[in-house]
Amino acid sequence: MIRTQDCDRVRVVTLDRPDRRNALTPDGLDALETAVADASQPVVYLRGEGPAFCAGADLDVVAGLDREEAEAFAERGQRVADAIEAAESAVVAGIDGPARGGGVELALAADLRVATPEATFAEPGVKLGLFGAWGGTVRLPRVVGEGEALDLALSGRTVDAETARRMGLVSRVTDDPRAVTDELADNDPETLRVVKERMRDDSPPEMQERRETEVFGELVERHADAIADQRDS
Structure with a gap:
């Protein structure tokens, strides 16, 4: 159900259940958490096998x-989304085809969401008397704003990739999301980790700024030779 492939500086994590549009069972969620949390590569690329990214929770299980x-089951999904968000690696969700419900919520936990023109997004739980409980009510308004989040969650409507980009649900629309992953992997691994850590810091602003200053000093000291070479080039 979950496949991993380690490619130098990128771990590719594939949701591999195409006959069910990569819908996730409890065991699948556990395997996904392990695949992301155990990555030693600076970048993780999360993708779906076949014509869909992820249909979310397996409704046969939910029923x-x-x-x-x-x-x-909701707590399990939340734990996996939290693990994606907290991973030391930068996590890129490459979304090709439908992302629905929990699939959207797992993508929301990634650092970058990169969609192909064929990607579509929906939180259709309301049509079944449900809602996105894998952190969807927390991350969706944080990413797209309360108004857009309520529109998606209350209507259950489907939006295309370009609409998702305009509302901030995805970072980029491209034919090749993996190329964006490789772009990140070309950067300094420690700096990727630090930038992610700084951006996700929710401590008071003055503490964030103090830590930002300290970490910047550490990086300048560590990379002094490379900085000098760039200056002289």
């Missing part, structure tokens, strides 16, 4: 859950 089991 058989009682209340406690449903809560546990």
Whole structure:
């Protein structure tokens, strides 16, 4: 259900259940968490096999859950999304084809969401009397703003890649999302980690600025020779 391929500076993590549009079961979520958390490469590329990125939770599983089991399944999905967000690697979600429900929510946890022109996005849970419980009500308004988030979540409507880009749901639309991953992987691994850490810091602003200053000094000291070479080139 989850495949990994390590390519020098990139770990490719593939949701590999194309007959079910890469819908995730509890075991699939656990495997996805491990694949991302255990990566030693500076960049992780998350993709779906076949014509869809991810349909979210496997509804055959959801239909058989009682209340406690449903809560546990939601917590599992939240844990995986948290692991994607907290990964030391920079995580790029390459979205080709439909992303639905939990698929959108896992992509929201990535650092960059890069879509092909064929990508589409929806939070259709409301049509089933549900909603996005893998952190969707937390990350979606944070990424696109409350108004756009409410529009998507309350209507369940589907938006195309260009609409998703305009609302900030995706960073770029390109025929080759993997090329963006390789672009990131060409950069200094430690700096990728630091930039991600700084951007995600939710401490008070004065503490963020102090730490920003300290880390900048550390990086200048560490890369003094490279900086000098660039200056002289």
